[in-house]
Amino acid sequence: MKIRPIEWQEGIVRILDQTQLPEWVVVEEFADWHGVAEAIRAMKVRGAPAIGIAAAYGIALAAHQFEGNNMNEFRVAMGEVFQEFARTRPTAVNLFWAIERMQQVVNTAATVAEARERLLQEAHCILQEDYEADVKLAQYGTLLLPPQARVMTICNTGALATGGIGTALGIIRMAYQQGRLAKAYVCETRPRLQGLRLTTWELLQEGIPFQLITDNMAGWLMAQGKVEAVVVGADRIAANGDTANKIGTYTLAVLAHHHRIPFYVAAPCSTIDLSTPNGKAIPVEHRDATEVTHIGSLRLAPQGTPVLNPAFDITPAELITAIITEEGVAQPPYTTSLRELCSKARLSSR
Numbered sequence: 001m002k003i004r005p006i007e008w009q010e011g012i013v014r015i016l017d018q019t020q021l022p023e024w025v026v027v028e029e030f031a032d033w034h035g036v037a038e039a040i041r042a043m044k045v046r047g048a049p050a051i052g053i054a055a056a057y058g059i060a061l062a063a064h065q066f067e068g069n070n071m072n073e074f075r076v077a078m079g080e081v082f083q084e085f086a087r088t089r090p091t092a093v094n095l096f097w098a099i100e101r102m103q104q105v106v107n108t109a110a111t112v113a114e115a116r117e118r119l120l121q122e123a124h125c126i127l128q129e130d131y132e133a134d135v136k137l138a139q140y141g142t143l144l145l146p147p148q149a150r151v152m153t154i155c156n157t158g159a160l161a162t163g164g165i166g167t168a169l170g171i172i173r174m175a176y177q178q179g180r181l182a183k184a185y186v187c188e189t190r191p192r193l194q195g196l197r198l199t200t201w202e203l204l205q206e207g208i209p210f211q212l213i214t215d216n217m218a219g220w221l222m223a224q225g226k227v228e229a230v231v232v233g234a235d236r237i238a239a240n241g242d243t244a245n246k247i248g249t250y251t252l253a254v255l256a257h258h259h260r261i262p263f264y265v266a267a268p269c270s271t272i273d274l275s276t277p278n279g280k281a282i283p284v285e286h287r288d289a290t291e292v293t294h295i296g297s298l299r300l301a302p303q304g305t306p307v308l309n310p311a312f313d314i315t316p317a318e319l320i321t322a323i324i325t326e327e328g329v330a331q332p333p334y335t336t337s338l339r340e341l342c343s344k345a346r347l348s349s350r
Contacts, residue, residue, distance in 0.1 A: 003159035003202065005045055006054050008123065011064055013057045017044045018160055022201040033062035033081060040088040040095075043192065047161020048235040048271055049130050052094035055085045056123035059102045063116045074112045078103075091244055091285045091312050093236040093273045098126055127163045133268040133326035134164030141171035141231065141266055141324040145180055149228040152218060154187040155246035156198035157233035157266070167266040168231040169199060171324070176208045184210040185221060189246060191291045191309065215248050222259040230256045234267040234323075241317030241334025242279030247310055253319040262321040269325050269345035272338050279314035287311050 007014040009029075013036050017026045028044065030036050036058030039045050045054045062081040066074055082099050089095055105122050109115035145151065151172055155161075158169035165173050175181035184203065189195035196212060203210045213221065221227055230252050236244040243249075243265050256263040276282055289307035293299055301307075323330040323337075327344040330337035 002205075005047075005050050005160050006057060006127070006163075008057050008060070008120070011061070013054070013061050015039050015045050015054065016160070018046060018198060019044055021160075022197055030058075030061070033058045033065060034084075036061060037084050037088055040085070046194070047156065048092040048094040048233070049162040049167070049268060050160070051089055051092045052098035052270065053123070053127050053130060053163050055088070055095050056098045056102055056126045058085060059099070060116075060119040060123045063112075063119045066112065066116075069112050071110075071112060071115075074115065075106055078106050078115075089285060090283045091235050093276075094268075094270050097270045101126065130163030130268065130270075132164070133270075134162055134166060134170045136326035137167060137266055137268065137324055138165060138170040138174040140326075140329050141168075141264065142174045142178060142180060144229070144262070144264060144322065144324070144329070145171070145175050146228050147180055148182040149175065149180060150183045150185065150226055151175070151181065152185040152187065152221070152227050152230045152252065153199070154195060154215075154232055154248055154252060155189045156194040156202070158199060158202040160198050160202065161233065166202075167233045167268070168264075169202065169233075171231055171264075171266055172203075173206065173208065176206075182209070184208065185218075185227065186210050186212050187215050187218060187248065187252070188212060189248060190215055193295075194246070215251075218252055219255045222255055222261060227256075227259075227261055229262045229264060231264045231266055234265050234271050235312060236276065236282050237265065237267060237272045237323065237338065238276040238278050238282060239272075239274045239335060239338060240278045241320055241323065241330070241332070241338060242282070243315045243317075243320060243323075244279065244282045244284065244312045245315065247313050250313040250315045250319075253315045257319050263315075263319060264322055264324055265315070265320050266324040269327055269342055272325070272342055274339060274342060279316065282312075282314060284314070285311045
């Protein structure tokens with residue numbers, strides 16, 4: 001993949017600023033970990049796997065910035081770094097999964113020099129593992145699609161959102177390469193327009209056939225019999241299969257259920273949070289009102305308009321046909337199948 005949302009280059013974290021796509025391709029370079037944390041918060045880098053990768057590199061950068069060799073002082077300083085990254089995007093569980101892995105390194109390192117080296121290696125491992133997971137996930141997901149499938153998706157779940165080819169969009173990519181995809185329908189994804197700006201940008205670069213639709217066209221298309229499957233990503237999957245994803249996903253799941261269309265969630269096992277029992281326990285991030293009232297810097301709503309802006313919604317497990325991971329495909333009941341897949345993931349990582 002030519003698209004790399006996050007890179008490490010000799011003590012610098014390079015982040016492709018997704019808020020400026022598709023008009024401008026701007027790569028920002030950060031020599032200070034605070035800038036990486038702010039880039040996550042401002043959605044310059046977004047997508048649950050990519051957020052985890054960016055946080056890992058930001059933590060490695062913080063370790064390189066630390067001056068001194070006192071291990072106790074280092075652990076205190078890194079504890080503050082972990083807390084700051086944890087506050088950036090509270091819904092994406094990959095963020096906390098990556099932080100936990102980096103914390104383990106700090107807890108077990110004997111010296112500051114050892115911690116610095118191992119933290120950077122751990123960040124590299126998180127990136128590489130995500131790339132490999134995307135390929136395996138896409139292989140499983142492609143097999144679920146009928147020949148010449150017309151697939152609907154929402155938000156951006158491609159190379160911009162991960163460390164590899166993408167999750168839901170990775171399945172679309174692989175299906176196209178194998179001649180199994182007729183077309184992708186891309187929901188614009190209000191209010192941040194990740195589908196309109198980012199998914200279309202990725203698909204155009206690779207010549208994959210698609211049509212952009214407004215979010216409220218989805219039901220009409222399904223009623224016309226023009227959709228064979230809906231494939232979406234996830235920011236957190238609870239132990240019972242309830243799934244948090246970009247706002248509008250729940251609507252697609254209800255529509256798909258009504259029209260008897262398979263609804264698939266695609267995400268690596270790192271997105272499964274067995275400590276969260278169900279969707280009610282998933283924290284939902286609420287963002288600034290200007291994301292709804294404005295398009296870029298242009299205000300469309302009247303001054304003083306009250307706004308509700310949850311970034312995610314929760315799709316109940318009963319509306320999900322299957323959950324596709326790099327370790328296989330989970331089927332209902334998810335309380336059992338997700339736990340089994342997570343056990344396989346832990347064994348394969350040893």
